[in-house]
């Protein structure tokens with residue numbers, strides 16, 4: 314599903330690589346945590362997977378395609394095929410929960426009729442039934458993140474990337490968001506999550522890949538934070 318082959322990434326003006334000869338393979342349906350100290354290269358891995366940055370050396374394969382050589386006009390639709398959730402939710406502030414989720418369908422050309430059928434379903438799934446018409450500022454942080462998860466999942470992506478999705482949430486709310494990601498994973502979606510949250514990692518007991526100084530130092534099935 315996702316494969317990095319000997320990937321090295323050195324940002325312009327940097328004196329040393331942020332990722333140094335990283336190779337990793339993530340299968341369909343996996344649930345993977347990327348952990349490691351601040352600045353170790355975790356977000357850079359997510360950015361490579363989304364083709365937001367390009368490797369200096371090595372190859373990145375997503376869904377069987379080598380994305381490092383993808384034509385630029387194909388990149389927007391490629392990105393839309395991956396669900397993304399971030400620490401800061403990134404909802405559109407002037408759109409309701411319903412509209413935020415419906416917007417993800419609109420941009421891939423789905424009709425309003427499809428949105429009317431699918432959006433309430435997915436908002437129900439994330440536990441926001443009845444709050445469809447609230448604006449982000451009328452929702453708690455946890456609820457906003459649920460909207461973001463609904464938006465990421467509404468197109469039933471094969472891959473969901475989550476960069477510190479619980480970073481702004483309290484422990485109980487974080488666990489609720491993890492339950493959702495776990496449910497999504499059980500539908501067959503591959504979930505890749507960057508986190509500093511040791512409790513979450515220790516509770517979930519999924520694959521843990523630890524990065525330090527741009528290199529993979531541990532790759533453990535059913536791992537702990539360490």
Ligand SMILES: Nc1ncnc2c1ncn2[C@@H]1O[C@H](COP(=O)(O)OP(=O)(O)OP(=O)(O)O)[C@@H](O)[C@H]1O
Nearest residue numbers: 324325327331349350351352353354355356357358
């Ligand atoms: N656009 C950039 N230009 C130059 N250097 C960058 C850029 N983005 C990241 N870096 C550097 O690359 C290294 C890895 O950064 P990255 O954001 O991948 O780390 P991270 O593990 O996600 O950190 P954190 O946990 O703090 O979010 C850091 O040393 C960072 O300073």
